[in-house]
Amino acid sequence: MAILLNIETATTNCSVSVSKEGKTIALKEDSRNGYSHAEKLHVFIDEMLTEASLKRNNIDAIAVSKGPGSYTGLRIGVSAAKGLSFALNKPLISVPTLEALAQQVHCENGIIVAMLDARRMEVYSAIYDSKYNVIRETQAQILNENSFSEYLGKQKVYFIGNGVEKTKELIRHPNAVFIEDKLPSANEMSVLAYNKYKISDIEDVAYFEPYYLKDFVALKPKNS
Helix, strand or coil: CCEEEEEECCCCCEEEEEEECCEEEEEEEECCCCCCHHHHHHHHHHHHHHHCCCCHHHCCEEEEECCCCCHHHHHHHHHHHHHHHHHHCCCEEEECHHHHHHCCCCCCCCEEEEEEECCCCEEEEEEEECCCCEEEEEEEEECCCCCCHHHHCCCCEEEECCCHHHHHHHCCCCCEEEECCCCCCHHHHHHHHHHHHHCCCCECCCCCCCCCCCCCCCCCCCCC
């Protein structure tokens, strides 16, 4: 029976789950206090293993959300996952952040646009059908009133993620469905990570890096 530890830190949601055979059996997350991952992540990991009555060496693999998302959040999550993978000699599995986010939408028809807020009017987005098959890979895009018009003209489009807030201010279409206040979670990672585990789709711990999508740009301090 495969037991996986799943780590999601791509946004303000610090989220950890433990799963068995792709089913979440323990979940803890907190998105209320900004980027507190450095303080909370390892505490959450220990608490979830205790709740599931497991020790670290009971884990069969560690899965981590690989991005896109916050540079700092992804760096903390991936560093923790790689450290555990190396220390425990367990496989490392990466899960696309937007694919896990899309799993929160349940619809019989239409398409799903999973989106995360980026700078200004930009979002990171990927598009899936109702069965979570990829229609369009992850991109960084600048929003305008015509964004996603080729999809909206044909069917319902379900927008989800913290990019929704600025998207709904621009797009006014009867086929647009905005699902608000949702962030990527380790809960939906469970099945995706397990599917990868079954086929040994794992990462090289030494060389794996988060998928930042864009280069990190440090802001210059203002002159005093």
